[in-house]
Amino acid sequence: MRHLLLLALLAGCAGPQGARCGPSQAVVENASSQPIEQLYLSPEGGPDSAADLLGQSPPLPTPGSMPVTLEGRGPYRLRLVWVTGRASELGNIDGCRTRRITIRDGILQAG
Template sequence: MAHPPLPTLLAFATLLSACVVQTGRPACGPRRLDVANLAARPVEQLYYGAPGAWGEDLLLGVELAQGAARPVVVPGVPGLTLRIVWADGRAIELSGLDPCRNARVVIAESSIRAD
């Protein structure tokens, strides 16, 4: 089995330590997060990251319909923000999510709850 090159491992370790410093809690590796949409409109985009640096849409361009649920994989970095964008362009955010402890997110009409 081939091992990643040392520079790759060092870069990953640096990123991981930066995450611990930023949030004050250790990372736990990629996590499955079940997302349920109980709102009356479809969710068009879902992001997990730092505000202003959202990265890739976790729904991969496939809307989450009203009443639907599905899993997504998020980085296991506690303390970042989950951003939901509905099909009508409105957005809502949940700050301080901990995917190391929370396994489910429920989207309601005007709120997001992590279980």
């Protein structure tokens, strides 16, 4: 009987498919060889008018990290510009599952 109760509780926690998720925190980690001068996070396919998350702050050093808020399910797109002027993008970031975005030379990963 306890097993059935436990299964019922777990099923209730899972929620329906496609359920919304609330705002969540993720960490952007700069593990590349260059500081990051600009950082933008916007909904995938949306307008490219997102504000620079670094704003007037100094560049994100290497190594360095900063928190970002993912407002909902997404998907999101992250665009960054290193101090050298080189830019890179990472798309299809899941707002419910992503807890860390790692930036390396030649590769960006979300997980």
